[in-house]
Each structure stands twice: as structure tokens, then as C-alpha cells.
Amino acid sequence: MPSEIPNPRWPWVAIGLSAAVAITLAMVSPSDTVQGDLVRIMYVHVPAAWLAYLAFAVTLVCSIGYLFTKNLTWDRLAASSAEIGVYFTGLAIVLGMIWARPTWGVWWTWDARLTLTAIMFFVYIGYLALRKTTDEPRARANRAAVLGIVGAVQIPLVHFSVVWWRTLHQPASILRPDGPAIQDTMMLWALLAGVLAFSVIYLSLMAKRVELHRLNDTLHVAELAADRPVAGASVSSPDLDEGTADV
Amino acid sequence: MPAATVIELSDIGVTAGTTPILRGIDLEVVGGEIVGLFGANGAGKTTLLRLIATLIRPAAGTGIVLGADLSGDDRYDIRNRIGMIGHVPGLYPELTLGENLRFAASVAGVPADAVETSLEAVGLLGAIDRQAGASSHGMQRRAEFARELMIERDLLLLDEPHSALDKDAVELVNGLVGKIAANGGAAILVSHDRDRVVAIADRSVELAGGSLR
């Protein structure tokens, strides 16, 4: 076990640079004719949502990888991606609410995509909760991989059901959560810069999270190998010499 | 012809989370052997039995039971050749003794008429319709022995086999263990009742400090 845990700088540099570019473009891009400056929330909300979906897709692939290879690295990747996906989903939902309140006067609408995103949020919260209730690494990896696959495979069915449901009950308004299509080139660049920045954040967080999981597992193995007394050593012969006549 | 090896454990370790329960366990049991396993409370006897029964995986070392690797997938294939009676009954309390055994017979692929035969052999035919939860601990143990009589096992693992049993039932247990050994199988008896087990066992081993002596 290394005496010093490596803490490379490149992720921070990459995040700093890409975030700086994204924020600059978001600030200098023109405001929307309808939404005004509120449109700038989109440059964070939309990338967060896209990366969340990507993160969950990575969880699916890595869960399959674990079940086939039984290599715990796949499990660490799946878990890390799910954690980041949950944070990004939460962020996307909250930012969407902040955008919706002044725009439509409501915190929430039952749009198909929003509803599906909320459902996915619950599915992966459940995934993380399941991991928390299982201590043993192999058992945890097995269970999480199964839920990761079952959850992801059921998601298209959930998607269909929600979309059909909203198609039948589409309200008269044609408002959509991401508002009018982006037509200005600067806005498009700002959005792409946001996607790039979030991708860099995702990769950096993944690297750190996977490393942390690996270190945790190394610690677990080291604790096992350590010369700790077996559980039975805590039981000794009772000592009845001291006067306890009432026993 | 030398008897086949039924159990071969080499440097086995078992943990619960990060707490070691067993460490450096070496054990060899051949067909026809009856082995007594003794040890203080909390020494890990039940854990060792469950490991041999393929119900838990070793964290270290190698183990072969009835030809199957304890760390591999082939351990599922030998499970129905291993009988285990723990000190906690594995019967469903809501079901009658007969229903419990009929469930076991169906799952194990044993003909249904074996249920009454084996209950009679253990002296419980009169209680076939009594709910397991309403039966005494001793009756439940007898019913579990009836289950093991019904199914052909090559390895029998008994945790406190003589506890809660009257003299007749003790004879029964000894008879069952002897029958399996005579057929080339093996049995391990965990017990605090040293005298009774030593009387029928071929040898004894002591579990202390997580290791076998």
C-alpha cells in the first residue's frame, strides 16, 4: 500500500480550463428573445442531463462487464458512474425547476422527459441504497450489477409508457422544458462548451471515484490479511471464583 | 481400495466483513469416517460446517468437498448430496411436520411415500399433522432427521445432534450416522456432549483460535 496517495493535478487543470471556456461563452452569448438571460441556465442544465444519461449507460455496460468477468474493476466503474449520474440528474432537475419557475410560473411540469428523468433518479437512488446495505464486496457487486442491468433494461419500457401517456394528455400549451430550439451560433457554441466541460468533470470525477473505491477495497484486503485475532478469541472461560452467590 | 476423500480443506480462511472467523484450517475426511468437532462457544464451529456445506465461500485457501471446489460454481451440483441439521431448526413453523417433509421430498425428487416411512422410522408418524411451530424442539429435530433419512446423502453435517433428544432419538441419530458411514459417506458431528460423540466417532478435532487441532 503506497505511503502517499497520488493526487494528480491534471483533472483540476482540465476542469478549470474547460469550465472557464464554458462560463465565458455562456456569459457572452446573446440572451434569448423570449427567455432573456434565463436561457443561460440551459448551458448547465442540458449538459448535466446529457451526461447523466451517459453515466447511467456506462453503469449498464460496466454491470454487464462485471457479471461476465467477475472483475471488481467493472463494479467500481459502474458504481462510480452511477454516483456521478445521480448527482448530475439531481443538478439537472433542480436547475430545470429554477428555470421553470420564472418562465412558466410552476416548479414542475409533467412533461414526458422530465417525468422520465425523475423516475431514473429514483431508480439509481435505489441502486446506491442497495450498495449501502451490502457490506461484502462480492455480494455488493453481484446485486448492484443485477439491478444496474434490470433497471437500465426496464428504462426504455418506462420511457415508452411515459411518452405515450403524455401524448394522450398533452396540455394545450406547446412549452417544452428546453424552450425554443437554439438557432444562434454563439448559443450553440456555449452549449457545446458546456457539454465539453461537463464531460471533463465526469471523467475527472470518475477517475477519482474509481481510485477511491480501489483504495477502499485494498484497505479491506489489508485488514483481512492483518494479524487480527479471530472472532472466537473474544470468548474466554468464565471466572466463578469471585463471590457471586446469587448467579 | 482406499476410501475416497470426501472433504479436503487446505489453509482455509473465512471472514465476516473484515472480521476473521476461521484461519489456516486444514482438514481431510475420507469416506466412512465419523469426525467429532469440538470447541468453545464462538470458536467458529457452525461457520466451518456451513463452509463445508458449500453455503459460504472461503476467503482464503482451497477446499474440495465431494469433488467440487468450494470457490467454484460446481459446488451447486453437490448440494443435494449434503445433509445438514443445524442447532436452529430449518422447518417452516406454519407447516405441519408432514408438509415440511413433503416439500423436501418434492424439491429433492424423492417419492412422496417416503415421507410417512421416514416419519415412522423416527417415531413421529402420529404427529404428521402437527404444525412444526407447535412441536417441541426435540420433535423438530427428529423431523429433520426424518428428512435426512428420506434423502440419500453422502455427507452429513450435524450441529449438536444429541441436544433435546431422548434416549431413543439418540439411538436413531447414531444409527443414521452409522448408515451413512457404512455406505462410504462421511459425517461431522459438532457437539458439546463429548462423551456421546466420542462413543461413535472415529476421531475428534478441536477448533480453537480459529484453527483446527
Next chain:
Amino acid sequence: MSTAFRTQVVAVVDRDLRRERRRGDVLWVTIPFGAMALFLFPLAIGTDSALLQRIGPGLYWVTVMLFGVLISVGRASVETQAQRDAASLLGLDPAAGYVGRSISAAGLLIIFEVILGVVAIVLYGFDLIGIPWLIATLFIVAIGLGLLGSLAASLVGSSSSGSALVPLLVAPLAVPLLLGATQAYEGLRLGDSILPWMLLMAAVVLVAAIAGVLTARPLQES
């Protein structure tokens, strides 16, 4: 499906239904609790009959989903380690155990749905339309919830906090069942085709069944 597999499935279903008949959890606890929930809604949201007639089917299906899941987890969680060990050493195929548990859960869920359905019709006053389709819906939802509930129960295993987690795991994945059941009723009311919804629910059931059977053995060693 081999004879041995079928025999084991039947044995597990028989075991579970007998245990439930003797325990009476579903009859005396889950059904009354579900009926109580249906009763409480109008107390909270208003007793206007037109409103209740309109939202009644939705309230019914949500109650079925949330309380019905307790049927799957209730039985699975009352199996002790000793019972599980004994069943394993009988050579019980984990997949047969899963299928058997799902079938018995589905059977109990159908009883639950029917009794609660009567309560809902009495309290909310909506009509029974397209009875054959409604019966089909009852079956598909019961089977789907049985499969998802048993799968979730296998996932959480015997951990003490596990049984509280099962409803959280099942609910989001059961959304297509909820939407299918409610939209099917709406469709019947309006005279639309409800086949797409039935097929969608059937797809959920199929995916859950395949996933449960394929993952039964890897999960058991957890």
C-alpha cells in the same frame, strides 16, 4: 422446462400459499391496510363524487402498487437463514425458487386486487367497463408486481434494512404497469384501443421474468 424444475416450482408455490393461509398476513393485515388507504384519500382530498369517480381508478392502482409490493417482501423476509440453508441443500434451483415465489406472490396479489377493487368501486363509484380487459389487466399487473417484488427481495437478501428498500426498488420500475393499468381503463371508458398498453405491460413482465431467472443463481451466492 424440465420436470424437476416444474416440480420444484410447484413445491415452492404450495409451500408459500400454505404458509400464507396459516399466517394470514395478506388477509388480515395487507388487505385491511390497503382498504384503509382507499378510505383515507377522500378524507384528505374531498368527497366530491364527480372528482372521486374521475380519479378513483388512479388511486386504486397506486394503492395496489405500493401496498401490493408488501406482499412480495412480506413472505420472502420471513424466511430464516436455517430455512434458506435447508432449501439450498435440498437442491432447490434458485431460478425455480424465484419463479415459485413470484407465482405465489402473483396469486395473492390477484386476491388483493379483487377485494380492493370492490372497496374502490363502492367508495369511489366508478363503473366496470370492458370486464375481460380489466381481468387481463389485473392478471398482468399481479404477475408483473410479483416478479419485480420477488426480484427486488432477492436483491436485498437477508439484510435487516433490506425489506424497507424493496418498495423503493420496485416502484420506479413498476411505473409502466401503473400507467398501463390506468390508461387501459381510460381507453376502455373512451372506446379507444388499449392493445398497445397491454403489450407494454406484457413486455415489462417478460423482461422481469427473464432477468429474474437469469440472475437467480448469481444472486443466491450473495
